[in-house]
Amino acid sequence: MLTVAVTLIEDTLGLEADQSTWLNTDHNHVQNEEHGGKLLWVHRKGANKASANMPNMIPGSMATHTYHVEGRGEPMSLMSSSHGAGRKLSRGAARAKIRRKDLERQLANIWVDPRTATKLTDESPAAYKDLDEVMRAQRPLVKIVRRLRPVLCYKGT
Numbered sequence: 445m446l447t448v449a450v451t452l453i454e455d456t457l458g459l460e461a462d463q464s465t466w467l468n469t470d471h472n473h474v475q476n477e478e479h480g481g482k483l484l485w486v487h488r489k490g491a492n493k494a495s496a497n498m499p500n501m502i503p504g505s506m507a508t509h510t511y512h513v514e515g516r517g518e519p520m521s522l523m524s525s526s527h528g529a530g531r532k533l534s535r536g537a538a539r540a541k542i543r544r545k546d547l548e549r550q551l552a553n554i555w556v557d558p559r560t561a562t563k564l565t566d567e568s569p570a571a572y573k574d575l576d577e578v579m580r581a582q583r584p585l586v587k588i589v590r591r592l593r594p595v596l597c598y599k600g601t
Contacts, residue, residue, distance in 0.1 A: 467501050467512075469493075471527055479522050486522050494518065494525040494585050502579070502586070503528050505569040506597040507554050511579060513586035525585040529575040538571035546570065555596045564599055 446468045450461045474487045492500045496517030502525065503510045517523050533541060542565045550569045551561075565571075579588065 467499060469500055469527075477522070479519065484522075486524070488524055488527075490527045490530070491524045492527050493523060494521065495523045499589070500525070500586070502526060502575070504575045504594070505529070505572045506556065506564070506567055506599065507551050507569045507594060508572070508575055509594065510592045511575075511586075512589040512592065514589055515586055516584060518585050521585050525582050526578055529573040529578045531571055532573045533571040535566040535571075538566045538568055542568045542570055551597070554594055557598065560599060567599060 446466060450466070453459070454461055469492055472489045474485055475493075477484060477486050479486070492502065492515075494500065494513075494515030494517065496515060498515040498517075499512065500515060501510055501512050508529075513525070515523060515525065544562055544565065547561065547565050547568045556564070579586075
């Protein structure tokens, strides 16, 4: 998927992407790894691999910042970190609780395709925990390299 997306952007903008800057991280995977001298199957569901100096990202919601990070290789976490802030409201609870006007207010400074707005309340920033708190809690796991501010959000519905 990453290669297809990058090719599309390159063709559209007439640019050539620098492959050394690509971050290809997924949300759910199992990998055979060695930890503490033992070979283990590590299942990262909503978690990133955070080996020492490994670049990665921890995304925010549609209207909150995202962090580029480097792993610290913390053995007690099996060299893992969070993948994001995590939900504070289930999708169903968010749909029931968050009104379209609330979502529009939260996305006031972010371009979102207006045709999809009514389908996005379950992804509202209010449905997620505070990413800054999550980042403070995982200082032993990752080093923050940069903080990115969103200006556009494209969410498939």
